[in-house]
Amino acid sequence: MLVYSRYLSRRLFVLLCVLFTGCTVTPYRVELVHSPNSSPRISxxxxxxxxxxxxxxxxxxxxxxxxxxxxxxxxxxxxxxxxxxxxxxxxxxxxxxxxxxxxxxxxxxxxxxxxxxxxxxxxxxxxxxxxxxxxxxxxxxxxxxxxxxxxxxxxxxxxxxxxxxxxxxxxxxxxxxxxxxxxxxxxxxxxxxGVGAWPDEFEVARVMRLSAPEDALSWQTALVEYGYALPITGLWDPVTQQVLRAFQLHFRADKVDGLPDLESWARLQVLLAQYSR
The missing domain is CATH 3.40.80.10 (Peptidoglycan recognition protein-like)
Structure with a gap:
């Protein structure tokens, strides 16, 4: 009876191996040890x-x-x-x-x-x-x-x-x-x-009491700091205008021309203060 039981056990094991993709034996075993140094793949x-x-x-x-x-x-x-x-x-x-x-x-x-x-x-x-x-x-x-x-x-x-x-x-x-x-x-x-980023309108009004820089370098640096991809050349080149236009599409849709102005600068500065610094 003992021999027969062992036979049945081996047959059951073989059957389970077939059912569960072959039960291939690997020359290693995986042990789970948690590391906190990770982040979600979806960002x-x-x-x-x-x-x-x-x-x-x-x-x-x-x-x-x-x-x-x-x-x-x-x-x-x-x-x-x-x-x-x-x-x-x-x-x-x-x-x-x-x-x-x-x-x-x-x-x-x-x-x-x-x-x-x-x-x-x-x-x-x-x-x-x-x-x-x-x-x-x-x-x-x-x-x-x-x-x-x-x-x-x-x-x-x-x-x-x-x-x-x-x-x-x-x-x-x-x-x-x-x-x-x-x-x-x-x-x-x-x-x-409560979805997405948007600049606080009171802060935008406050920053608009100041002046916006005219040099391309300041704009490029701020746009890159917020997240946009842009070579910092110090020039008002077509790429810089395209990126500024993209910013305006999102945060100032009534003026989407890629040209610098005080309100676009104020919105960018407030966004940096709220979300990036």
Missing amino acids: SIVLHYTALNNQASLDILTRADSGVSAHYLIPQGCQSSPCPVLRLVEDDQRAWHAGQSQWRGQAGLNASSIGIEIVNLGYPEAEAQLPIEQRKWDEFETRQIETVAALITDLAKRYQIPPQRILGHSDISPGRKLDPGPRFPWRRLHQTY
Whole structure:
């Protein structure tokens, strides 16, 4: 009986090995020892608009040959409560949404960010050569913004993402991308839902009693300190203007020309005081 029991035990072990992928014996064993010197792989959230309608947005983000994707898609025209959020890629997987990008010295944000696409038409293609302020930008729906705010609140808490790392595509790819565009309500997102970074308006008014520097070096240094990718050349070159325009898209959308002015400087200084120093 003892021999038979051993036989059954061996047969059971073999069967379990087959069921659990072969039970390959490795020449080492893993022991878990915790180190505090680590951080979450996900360090930022990047917002986009799709420039397409619902169906076209879903098609291109899920088509195998498109080369683009996002973790989440927020449709237009929500008729239910709560509004749907389409998860296209798991959070721990790399979605192809950021492309060539950089923030706070970290390049290639596909590897470290969550991408949220919001269905919005952007602006008419025929107006692409007009100044940003003259284009007819599509408005975001209130229900979309409510949904975006709820989603970001959850993700930021889950992955410990600070406000200054909730970004637009234009922030991480200045000159190459404009989304989510000047109609995206960054201020409302912060003031109504507590999401993202925004300068304190009283402090902005106080700093505006002073003067803004005219030299490019001061602007470049401050923009880089906040997080933008920019060579510090001391010159008002096209790259500097593109980065300043990206800053204005996010924090001063009624003036998006890439030219230095007192209010842009005041907003930048207040943001640095609140979030970066």
